[in-house]
Amino acid sequence: MNIVVQKYGGTSVASVDKIKAVADKIIKKSSEGYSVVVIVSAMGKTTDELLSLAKEVTDSPEPREMDMLLTTGEQITISxxxxxxxxxxxxxxSFTGHQLNIKTTSLHQKARIKDINTSRVIDALEDNKIVVVAGFQGVNDNYEYTTLGRGGSDTSAVALAAKLGAKCEIYTDVEGIYTMDPRKLKMARKIDKISYEEMMEMASLGAGVMHYRAVELANKYKIPLYVASTFSDERGTMIEFEGEDSLEETIITGMASSLDDIQVTVLNLPSSTGNLYRLFGQLADKEVNVDMISHMITEAGKMYVSFTIPKEDIAIAEEIIGNWKKEYSDIKWEINKSIAKISVVGLGMRTHSGVAAKVFKAMDDNNIEIKMVTTSEIKISWVVDSHFEEKVITLVGKAFGLVSIE
Amino acid sequence: MNIVVQKYGGTSVASVDKIKAVADKIIKKSSEGYSVVVIVSAMGKTTDELLSLAKEVTDSPEPREMDMLLTTGEQITISxxxxxxxxxxxxxxSFTGHQLNIKTTSLHQKARIKDINTSRVIDALEDNKIVVVAGFQGVNDNYEYTTLGRGGSDTSAVALAAKLGAKCEIYTDVEGIYTMDPRKLKMARKIDKISYEEMMEMASLGAGVMHYRAVELANKYKIPLYVASTFSDERGTMIEFEGEDSLEETIITGMASSLDDIQVTVLNLPSSTGNLYRLFGQLADKEVNVDMISHMITEAGKMYVSFTIPKEDIAIAEEIIGNWKKEYSDIKWEINKSIAKISVVGLGMRTHSGVAAKVFKAMDDNNIEIKMVTTSEIKISWVVDSHFEEKVITLVGKAFGLVSIE
Structure with missing residues (x-):
């Protein structure tokens, strides 16, 4: 069997008419000789509607019951x-997460897939059926319904492709991966081909289209990922191994910016690796995704720690640091909610030095203060005040040739 | 443990505010020392909304996928x-039908409960939890989602009460069982106590409040059933064994009328018991609920068969009789869609003769043609033209004292 796993997101199945159009797209693939497995999300605004029902009931819905509620969304779409x-x-x-025994960890609303029993899928495919699976959901060891959190349906699709040894196609409301989110940089170019590594960096930066977890999983199992539009036949973006056939290596493949983070700064923490470990361990225990970390030890033997986390986790951070303050009363801390995180990503950085210098110079020339910097082998990220976001995107997009040639 | 199973129907949980009010009602019961298990239906119009989504997709939705769709309704309510x-x-x-392994037969949309695994319910009750269960749904042996059809949630509640050895309370939008549907006979009286047998007859006549299957199951396992209003504290109706303590035995306990049936008449069928068996066997195989049957053999050795079935099954009946006509070309048949079926029910009929005569006289006095009659030990049903419905109800209600004393 030549199996392909296709995933259609919420905007692709937002109405009955769109669901019918998706059906035609699936039938086209099927008639090309593929055995098709389809993963779908909840219809358009369904999840929001369910969330608002829950909010009407209580301000802090119990997580297990929240997952019980949310998993109905995809079940409606698959049927x-x-x-x-x-x-x-x-x-x-159609199959729900429970029916396929998509086993996940126990943490509600942020569960991770442990395994999938594909026997029912394979039986159905051998029976020449198109298999439609509810994304975003699974069950834990006790058969409680769980949801996978952000990027969940993409992750479901890649995990199922990995188990089935299939390739994976992600259909969405944009035509592929762009050098930069076109809503933020109108002249952004579509990328034909991008490596897993670059895409992981882009995704982890909130570059909309694909979620980090899904790309990471695709990389781990070497699943070719294709991202394209549900609504057109335009060629999309292929995410795969860094090939040797790239004719010209671009230094920077893409750029991303995000307003979704906050910067937390803690001063006067007694300096010790133990304290650092404890602080970030506590954040990790609550599944708070710490992104950038900056750390310095003052002459007085105190630590200065600054880090960025998603805005939604602000209450958790405040609680954790509040507890630290009970232990060390001279701790001071502040949270900056108006930051923009800008990043550039490219395999070319490995061989081309001076990217950071070029970025810093552009910021300096325009009097934009850099509040924090982190670098990896193929990425540079920096934080600026949120009102500089648009300006920085335009400056850097032009400086690194990320815009389309008019 | 003193377990009580409470069931709240769709109108009782039609909005978040109503769900909160139901929660208060449950809490009251719980604080009286009961271990409470709650069965709920889908919220008010949810099922209709899901049905109309399906209709938008196709005129004849596949039954398995229809059940996949409909079962989301109760899942939303339980969460x-x-x-x-x-x-x-x-x-x-909360638990879905799948989680409790509510095993049913395979027929989608009309499945019947075979067994329920109550271990998770008992564990949760022992853990002092209030258990909230999705009514109307289960899984077949292959873990396909099934729905129980009309009266499904009541049946779920009684079945669970039977397995738990609990009593069962049905909360709904009326204050109990009335001698006649008050929407049809304004002066109808509320009944304090009614026997299973009488209630089964009333329910099988479509007397709204309780469905036949649920009462039948309650009778089988001798589960005391209490029917009352969700929205008031008025005393409802107790359905239980025919007690010996009834001070005065009423002849007729209640009356019902229905416009939901059609009368099918088949003429010139070759007379044989085999043919009768085959005809009604074919209807039974399709789960068509034949109610009244009238049958006569003509002098020419042909059969005349007339029977009533639910309006919704008209297409099935037409198909089956169409096939008969292929076999016996001189068969004639007609379907009368404008009939009203009127019934009176009462244990008192056992000892009081002349009920039928009284009915026939009332019809005759008013020039109302009786198109069909069937009687059982405690029930008389007859069919009249649908436009006589209101007149007959008033006549008979007064004749048998089914109206409240002003």
Whole structure:
């Protein structure tokens, strides 16, 4: 069997008409001789509607019951899509996370996939059925319903592709991966081909289209990922191994910016690696995704620690640091909520030095203060005040040739 | 443990505010020392909304996928109700049909419960949790989602009560069982106590409040059933064994009328018991619920068969009789869609003769043609033209004292 796993996101299945159009796209693939497995998200605004129902009930819905509620969203989509396929004369069958025994960790709303039992999927494919699977959801060891959190449906798709030895196609509302989010940089270019590594960096920067977890999983199992538009036949972006066939190596492949983080700064922490470990361990225990970290020891033997975390985790950070303050009363801390994190990514950085210098010079020439910097082998990220975001994007986009040639 | 199973129907949980009110009602019961298991239906119009989504996709949705779709309705309610209970400081946990392994037969949309695994329910009750269960749904042996059809949630509640050895309370939007549907007979009286047998007859006549299957199951396992209003504290109706303590035995306990049936008449069928068996066997195989049957053999050795079935099954009946016509070309048949079926029910009929005569006289006095009659030990049903429905109800209601004393 030549299996392909296709994933359609919430905007792709936002209405019955769109679901019917998706059915046609699936049928086209199927008629090309592929055995098709489809992963879908909840329809458009369904998740928001369910969230607001929960909010009407209580300000802090119990996480287990929240997952019980949210998992209905994809279940609605899989049934409607299967009906659409069947009504068009094709054989199709839908499965929930529970039915496929998509085993996850226990943490509600942020669960991670441990394993998938593909026997029902394979049986159905051998029976010439199109298989439609609810993304974003699974069950823990006790058969409690769990959801996978952000990027969950992409992760479901890649995990299923990995288990089935299939390739994976992600259909979405944009035509592929761009050098920069086109909503932020109008002249951004579509990228034909990008390596897993670059895409992971881009994704971890919140470059919209693909979520980090899904790309990481694709990289781990070497699943070719193709990202394209649900609504057009334009060629999308292929995410795969860094090939040797790249004719010209660009230094910077893409850029991303995000307003979704906050910067937390803690001063006067007694200096010790133990304290550093404890602080970030506590954040990790609560699944708070710490991104940039800057750390300095003062002459007085105190630590200065600054880090960025998602805005949504602010309450957790405040609670954790509040507890530290009970232990060390001279700790001072502040949270900066108006920051923009700008990043440039490219395999070319490995061989081309001076990228950081070029960035710093551009900031300096324009009197933009850099509040924090981190670098990796193929990425440079820096934090500026949020009102500089647009200016920085334009400056850097032009400086590194990330815009389309008019 | 003193377990009570409470069931709240769709109108009782139609909005978040109503769900919160239901939570208060449950908490009251719990604080009286009961271990409470709650069965809920989908919120008010949810099922209709899901049905219309399916209709948008296709005119004839595949039954398995339809059940996949519909089961989300109760799942939404159980999560919201559990959240409400938890937010009010009580420990609660919700379960879907799949999670409790509510095993049913395979026929989608009309499945029947075979067994329920109550171990998770008992564990949760022992853990002092209020248990909230999705009604109307289960899984077949292959873990396909099934729905129980009309009266499904009541049946879920009674089945769970039977397995737990609990009593069962059905909360709904009326204050109990009435001698006649008050929407049809304004002066109808509420009944304090009614026997299983009478209630089964009333329910099988479509007397709204309780569905036949649920009462039948309650009777089988001798589960005391209490029917009352969600929205008031008025005393409801107790359904239980025919007691010996009834001070005065009423002849007729209640009356029902229905416009939901059609009358199918088949003429010129070759007379044989085999043919009768085959015809009704074919209807039974399709789960068509034949109610009244009238049958006569003509002098020419042909059969005349007339029967009533639910309006919704008209297409099935037409197909089956169409096939008969292929075999016996001189068969004639007609379907009368404008009939009203009127019934009176009462244990008192056993000892009081002349009920039928009284009915026939009332019809005759008013020039109302009786198109069909069937009688059982405690029931008389007859069919009249649908436009006589209201007139017959008033006549018979007064004749048998089914109206409240002003």
């Amino acid at each position: 409607l899509l299967s009906m659409a396929l069947i009504s068009k004369g094709y054989s199709a069958i | 919201l109700l559990s959240m409400a209970l938890i937010s009010k400081g009580y420990s609660a946990i």
